[in-house]
Amino acid sequence: MSEESVLKDTEPTKPKKKFEFPHVFAILFALIIITAVLSYVIPAGEYEREVNEAGETVVVDGTYHTVDSNPVGFLGIFEAVHKGMVEGAGIIFFIFIVGGAFGILNATKAIEAGFASISARMAGKEIYLIPVVMVLFALGGGTFGMSEETIPFILILVPLAIKMGFDSLVGAGMVIVGSCAGFTAAFMNPFTVGVAQGIAELPLFSGMGFRFIVWFIFVAISIAYVMIYANKVRKRPEISMMYQVDQQRDIDLSIQKQQQKLNLRQSLIIGALILTIIGLAIGVTFFDWYIMEIAGLFLLMGVIVGFIGKLRVNQIAEAFVKGSEDLVVGGLVVGLAYGILVVLEDSNTIDSILFFVSNLVGQLPTSFSAMGMYITQSLLNFIVPSGSGQAALTMPIMTPLADLTGVSRQTAVFAFQLGDGISNAITPTAGVLMASLAIAKIPWVKWLKWFWPLIVIHYVVGAVLVTFAHLFVW
Template identity: 45%
Template sequence: MFRGDEVSRDKKQIFPHTYAFLFSILLIAWVATYFITPGEFQRVINKETGQTAVVEGTYRIIDSNPTHIFDVFKAIPLGMEDAAKIIFYIFIVGGVFGIIRATGVIEAGIDRLMARMAGRERLLVPGFMVLFSVGGFSFGMAEETIIFVPIGIAIARAAGFDAVTGTAMITLGAASGFIGGMMNPFTVGVAQEIAEVPLFTGFFFRLCVYIVILAIGMWYVSRYAFKVKKDPSNSVIFDLEKKDDGAADIPPIRDRHYLVFSVVGIGLVINMYGVMKWEWFLTELTASFIVIGVIAGVVGKLSFNKIFDAFVEGAKAMTFGALMVGFARAILIVLEEGHVVDTIIYSMANLIQGMPKTYTAIGMFFVQSLLNFFIPAGPAQAATTMPIMVPVSDLTGMSRQVAVLAFQYGDAITNSIIPTSSALMGYLAVAGIPYERWVRFVWKLILVWMVVAIIALIVAAMIGLR
């Protein structure tokens, strides 16, 4: 993992320190509360689903209530408090991975895998991306990728790639599926329910777009990976990348390692089942990982003291990045306390009213992409914006299914680059990749994905997708 102080000492760095970048956005948000007219929508709670939805046509201007400078600093601990579940999830995941790694199973397993993959490294990136994309389109895999990132990084480094490749083949794989969203209950399911569109209709159209998105993602990450393998200086984190310690420290694989593999594998399967069938989320997943870590340490023949020493060391490595999640959440708190988020939503919705349906679809996509910065949680964004976007689509004669698509792509694509995404900040924390370095790597892919989404929306609007 990388240390935060290494980032701050990088004299060649063009971008500001990650925390300086986030704090600058926080200050901009604070200044915006003095210039943006405050307003609010009425909201109602759906008794059946428990979702809070905006009542269309109820926006009203309210008295100005700009936040004060001290509120900016208060927003940081409030952001930590508000994002506590994801922050502690990151710490726990790091601690559990520390226990698993202390058993020697990671190094031994990677050594065995790379021996089998010799000469076939080109299959690594596509294979992992396809695998994790299934989790993305089936149950909205996002924060759940965090536990897999250290494993992906270790495998990537063993293949001669870098930490960015290992992170990307896990997280951008899941993101590709999340964008596809064919069976994602948290975005497509919620949006279709609000729009009164039959659940998971438009499956084949979404499947076709997903295949294109995934193929582009695999090509992009693979191309970067082999550029790094050919010349390590091509890595966006070349100056920070952990050097290969050599094979001398790799232990031979033993029976206890197979037991640890089994514990981790069974635990992850239970977690996936829990997410899909028992509605598990961060609290349950965090508790489950603690169980996995303790059992893995015991079967890996670590003493109790060693188990918790390893846990603390693993958690410590997460500190620099885990706290970024709270800083990112502070930005939203300042905007919410200034009562300007609803004004931003209302203004953006007005911009696209009266456009031809093709342009309306594209306008909705850009509006949702911008709003995703302020409301990065998919279900919350759907509940906030779909009650507004559905009447707009009806007025222009555009299919409601297309409005759902515009939300889906607007919500999903930018999740891999916006600093207010808790999933992004979470896996960058685990990987130890500075946010600005990740942006340098991923921005071109995001632009290409956005072009694909725009083309898909134009086609969907033209054929009247239902």
């Protein structure tokens, strides 16, 4: 053997660099940069807007006109982050306050005891908890547009799923997939169906019968997907993409052996949580509560359960701070997601994108117009993830377009509804999704890899249902 060969053999081999999934901040900041670059390419333009009788600001069809180009400069990319944080401040502080309230709840140890009790009662039947929980979230999404309200439940259901032998994807899936399926196929969501039907001058929540059938189809498919995966990962935990991460989580899996019954104080604390959830549903449905009222409700719950749990005032304050700290990443993610929308708005390109795609739909044959609307709304949702915002932006244009192309206004609303909702479970511009994943400590890329088959199924089913509605229902 030559001396050169011996030297090669004795040289230490450099370890290969492992591929790391991009951090959610890196993904969102990259999207801000891409959007800023596109502001130099996409022509600037805008529609005129007016306030309708319902007090909603809507786009006036036929008023699109070009304006002076206002591309986002180098410094503007970084300013967009701050502007996004300011724009999303309401939701960001909602996350911090709710996180603090749940920090107090966790400090009482009542949730851990509840985990143990549920696990003991569901022994051997844990899989059936999934449809129960998902139906509840789907009902919330389908009736009062449950969205931001789901974030606190990630803190409960991710640890619960891991304790029951599943993984964090199942825990997050019960919340995100359940609420998104219900929101997408909502039968009386005032923020999507209600706003869109109001702009289209249709009776509020008309067509509910068909929409309820659609809701049932979407929710059933979603539950089946999560349950099939959960069954697989329970039998072979190592197949989970989150296996290594879940193993490192600070979750005491031995608590089931320590305590399987709730004491009186813990039962009262769990009761306070349940009353809070009921109060949330009533407030949102009947009193038009939004994030300020909901944050106040959860903070009230935190203080009450702290005293029930015999925590001192300083312990309550410290638990609140700890709970808020745990959700810092989730809160900041919302601001970065808003930064993307800030770039589109500041550069006057968001209306230009809408004008371009609406013209494409108008050129389609009548039989394909409904499908064109569905595709258009699906694409626009990656830019405008707000359901009510997208309705106010697109329905004033889609409504007369439907009249011109022979598509019923009810079908146009339905195409908006499905197109707006399906991608909410994957789009990185959706602040609620990204915050939920950050709280669950699930990288967006891994979530997408797990979730993309169901998204494809949802889009295909949605296309079939829009076509069916156009040909046979409306």
